[in-house]
Amino acid sequence: MNKKKWMIKSVMTAVIATSVFAITIPAEAASSTILKKTVNTVKKGPIIQSGKIKSKNNLMSISNQKAAIKTKEASQYTASIKKEIESAAKALKDKKVELAADHLAKVDYFVKQAGKMGLSKSSKLIKDATSKLPQTLSEFNKKGTLYVASSTNATKPTVFGPAKGNQTINHTVFVYAGSNEHIKLTNLNVNANIIVKGTITGAGSVYFDHVKVNKVKGIGGSVIVQDIAEQGLYLRAVQAGEVIVNDSNTSTLVAENGVKVQKLTVSENAGLKGAVTLESKGKGTFSEVTLAAKGPTGVILKGDFSSSKVTVTGKGSKVSIFKAGVV
Numbered sequence: 001m002n003k004k005k006w007m008i009k010s011v012m013t014a015v016i017a018t019s020v021f022a023i024t025i026p027a028e029a030a031s032s033t034i035l036k037k038t039v040n041t042v043k044k045g046p047i048i049q050s051g052k053i054k055s056k057n058n059l060m061s062i063s064n065q066k067a068a069i070k071t072k073e074a075s076q077y078t079a080s081i082k083k084e085i086e087s088a089a090k091a092l093k094d095k096k097v098e099l100a101a102d103h104l105a106k107v108d109y110f111v112k113q114a115g116k117m118g119l120s121k122s123s124k125l126i127k128d129a130t131s132k133l134p135q136t137l138s139e140f141n142k143k144g145t146l147y148v149a150s151s152t153n154a155t156k157p158t159v160f161g162p163a164k165g166n167q168t169i170n171h172t173v174f175v176y177a178g179s180n181e182h183i184k185l186t187n188l189n190v191n192a193n194i195i196v197k198g199t200i201t202g203a204g205s206v207y208f209d210h211v212k213v214n215k216v217k218g219i220g221g222s223v224i225v226q227d228i229a230e231q232g233l234y235l236r237a238v239q240a241g242e243v244i245v246n247d248s249n250t251s252t253l254v255a256e257n258g259v260k261v262q263k264l265t266v267s268e269n270a271g272l273k274g275a276v277t278l279e280s281k282g283k284g285t286f287s288e289v290t291l292a293a294k295g296p297t298g299v300i301l302k303g304d305f306s307s308s309k310v311t312v313t314g315k316g317s318k319v320s321i322f323k324a325g326v327v
Contacts (some may be wrong), residue, residue, distance in 0.1 A: 005138050006007075008024060017163060018259035022179060023316075027279060036245075036319065037106075042226040046291045048079050051321075059247075061275075063105050066242040069167075073117055074114055074117040074118065074119050075125065076159075076294055077110050077114040077117065077119075078119070078125045078126065078128070079129075079289075080106075080110045080130040081107055081110045081111060081114070081129040081130060082129050082132075084103045084104070084106045084107045085103070085104075085107055085129075085132050085133050085136055086132070087295070088100045088103035088107070088136050089101040089132065089135075089136045089139070091103060092136070092139050092140060092143070093222055097140070097143045097144045097172065097227075098144075098172075098174065098195065101140070101144055101146055101174040101176075101195075102197070104136070104137070104140060105146070105148055105176040105197070105199055106199075106200060106317075107130075107133065108148045108176075109178070109200050109201070110200055111126070111130070112150075114126060114129075114314055116273065120184065123142075126212075126240075130194065142171075143171055143172075144171050144172045144173070144174055145169050145172070145173045145174065146176075147160045147173065147175050147176070147183065147185065148176045148183075148187070148199075149176065149177040149178065149182060149183035149204055150181070151181065151182050151183070152180050152181055152182070153182065154182050154205065154231075156182075156286075157182035157183050157184040157207060158183045158184065159181065159183075159185075159186060160184070160185050160186070160188075161184075161185055161186035161187045161188050161211075162186075163186075163187075164187070165187065165194050166188070166189050166210075167187060167188055167189065168188075168189045168191065169188060169189070169190045169191065169192070170192065170216075171192050172192045172193050172194070172195060172220075173185075173190055173192065173193070173194045173195070174195050174197065174198045175194060175195065175197065175199065175206060176197050176198070176199050177199070177203065177204025177205060177206055177228075177229070177230070178198060178199035178200065178201035178202055178203070178204050179199075179201040179202030179203065179204060180201075180202075180204065181199075181201075181204035181205075182200065182204055182205045182206075182207070182274075183204065183205075183206055183207070184206075184207040184208075184209060185206075185208050185209070185211050186208075186209040186210055186211070187209075187210050187211075187245050188210075188211045188212070189212045189214070190211065190212065190213045190214065190220070191214045191216045191220060191264060192220040193213070193214075193220050193221070193222045193223070193224055194208075194211075194213055194217070194222075194223045194224070195224045195226060195229055196223065196224065196225045196226060196227070196233065197226045198226075198227035198228070198229075200225055202229070203227040203229045203236070203249070204228070204229050205228070205231045205232060205233075206228055206232075206233045207233075207234045207236075208223075208225050208233070208234070208235050208236065208238045209236045209237060209238075209239075210236070210237045211237075211238050211239075211240075211325060212238070212239045212240070213238075213239065213240040213241065221241030222240065222241060222242045222243070222244055223238075223239060223240050223242070223243045223244070224244045224246065225244065225245045225246060225247055225251070225253070227247050227249070227255075228247055228251050228252075229251075230249075230250045230251065230274075231252060232251060232253055232254055233251075233252070233253045233254070234254045234256065235253070235254065235255045235256060235259045235261075236257060236258060236259065237258035237259065238255075238258070238259045238260075238261070238292070239260050239261070239265070240260075241261075242261065242262060242263040242264070243263075243264050243286075244265045244267060245264075245265070245266045245267065245270045246267050246269050246270055246272055247271075247276075248269055248270065248271065248272040248273050248295075249271075250267065250273070250274025250275055250276075250297075251270070251271070251272050251274070251276055251277070253276075253277070253278050253279065254279045254281070255280050255281060255282070255285045255286070255303075256282070257281065258282075259280075259281055259282065259285045260284075260285065261285065261286050261287070262286075262288065262289065263286070263287065263288045263289075264278065264286040264288070264289045264308075265289075265290045265292070265298055266278070266289075266290070266291050266292060266295055267292055267293070268293065268314060269291045270292075270293045270295070271293040271295030271297060271298065271299065272293075272294070272295045273295070273298035274295070274297055275295070275298060275299070275300055276295070276298075276300070277300045277302060278298045278299065278300070278301055278302065279301075279302040279303045280302070280303040280304050280305055280308070281303050281304070282303075282304065283304045283306060283307050284307040284308075285304075285308070286305070286308045287307075287308065287309065288309045288311070289305060289308045289310045289311070290311050290313055291310070291311070291312045291313065291314060291317055291319055292312075292313045292314040292317065293317055294314045294315065294316055294317055295318075296318075298317060298318025298319055299309070299317070299318070299319050299320070300319075300320045300321075300322055301319065301320070301321050303322075
């Protein structure tokens with residue numbers, strides 16, 4: 001399974017593992033004068049006329065043009081990496097841990113994009129761009145845990161958590177999955193909250209398997225869903241005080257076997273742009289269900305909610321019961 005841990009001991013591996021190609025810049029394109037001239041040449045128009053290349057010099061010029069364009073695009077990503085790391089550090093200084101997590105998730109995205117442009121983890125540009133990342137992650141890891149999806153294979157999601165036994169985490173866990181990405185948390189005991197979010201590209205699918213979310217000294221115990229894909233959030237053998245759905249887009253939450261949640265809340269902001277589908281595959285999964293969504297499509301209940309106390313609080317809220325559903 002594809003694993004990626006955002007811990008300081010493996011910081012460079014976690015962030016730069018997706019950058020596997022190297023870029024070679026011709027000597028002619030190395031100087032700023034030649035680089036500028038090359039880029040300007042691209043703007044003027046093609047060198048190939050009537051399907052024929054004029055000379056070897058022109059062939060070399062085309063190569064230089066491509067290298068210059070690629071270098072320029074790659075440098076834009078590295079600039080974004082540095083900016084997001086600096087923003088994360090500032091957010092931590094201001095005690096805004098969730099905002100810091102957002103910036104660090106963007107670092108991961110831009111590193112992946114730079115890798116697609118040919119910048120390997122050993123390239124000088126990436127090393128320079130991420131020079132302050134270890135220190136920033138070290139500070140972040142004192143206050144939160146960051147899990148970012150990398151798999152685009154639904155059958156092989158990015159997995160966090162031990163294969164056997166349990167891992168205990170005593171601070172907020174931030175889970176990020178982008179469009180067409182899949183992530184799974186397993187065998188975790190979280191003494192805080194878990195916050196599920198999307199990325200720059202959109203939202204992905206999230207799986208919790210044998211995850212316990214505990215309230216400690218009146219704090220934590222909630223799974224807060226800010227952004228998930230239409231395919232949704234899947235819970236299996238999960239225990240939590242509350243699951244809160246805030247996703248304004250179309251979203252799906254599926255509770256499979258062994259799920260015990262005291263309260264499920266669909267907030268007013270949920271489903272403003274699409275339906276919220278809640279599915280319970282077992283009796284007594286949710287003790288209480290509060291539906292406050294005011295979206296035009298409303299909330300769809302599927303499965304067995306016969307043991308749940310369902311309350312509709314949203315003014316004008318629409319609630320539909322899928323056929324064979326029990327409420």
